[in-house]
Amino acid sequence: MSKQPIGIFDSGVGGTSIWKEIHHLLPYEDTIYLADSINAPYGPKGKRAIINLSLKNTELLLEKNCKLIVVACNTATTNAISLLRERYNCPFIGIEPTIKPAALNFKTKAIGILATKGTLSSKLFHTATSLYSTVLRIIEQEGEGIVELIESGKIILLK
Numbered sequence: 001m002s003k004q005p006i007g008i009f010d011s012g013v014g015g016t017s018i019w020k021e022i023h024h025l026l027p028y029e030d031t032i033y034l035a036d037s038i039n040a041p042y043g044p045k046g047k048r049a050i051i052n053l054s055l056k057n058t059e060l061l062l063e064k065n066c067k068l069i070v071v072a073c074n075t076a077t078t079n080a081i082s083l084l085r086e087r088y089n090c091p092f093i094g095i096e097p098t099i100k101p102a103a104l105n106f107k108t109k110a111i112g113i114l115a116t117k118g119t120l121s122s123k124l125f126h127t128a129t130s131l132y133s134t135v136l137r138i139i140e141q142e143g144e145g146i147v148e149l150i151e152s153g154k155i156i157l158l159k
Contacts, residue, residue, distance in 0.1 A: 043116020
């Protein structure tokens with residue numbers, strides 16, 4: 001087993017839930033978590049900006065000798081993961097849109113998706129939704145301001 005760390009990046013602290021799972025499943029692995037809070041949220045930024053931020057984060061984690069990088073940001077995954085995998089000789093794990101589980105467990109012939117503008121406008125997101133949009137209705141809603149609420153630690157209760 002390599003002693004190199006696993007690198008994880010997100011546009012802020014939301015990805016710490018993913019870090020906690022990694023730590024729980026792989027307790028003896030060293031990890032480095034990069035929270036790019038200064039540039040958060042990524043969602044309203046254009047594709048080029050999201051890619052550039054993802055490249056910058058990747059470079060920083062590779063400088064820290066990471067053996068694997070987890071892109072714990074849905075917006076970065078949907079906009080940049082393909083390029084990262086092509087460009088770097090390092091395994092990447094992305095946070096893919098969770099459309100498949102929702103589609104397989106629907107009860108009403110419709111699912112709602114709350115995501116950032118960057119995720120909703122990405123090619124990966126549209127590829128994933130097109131697989132299921134023929135059998136159920138997919139309702140997309142931009143979660144404007146939701147990243148800021150998560151980053152500030154505020155809790156939203158939905159009824």
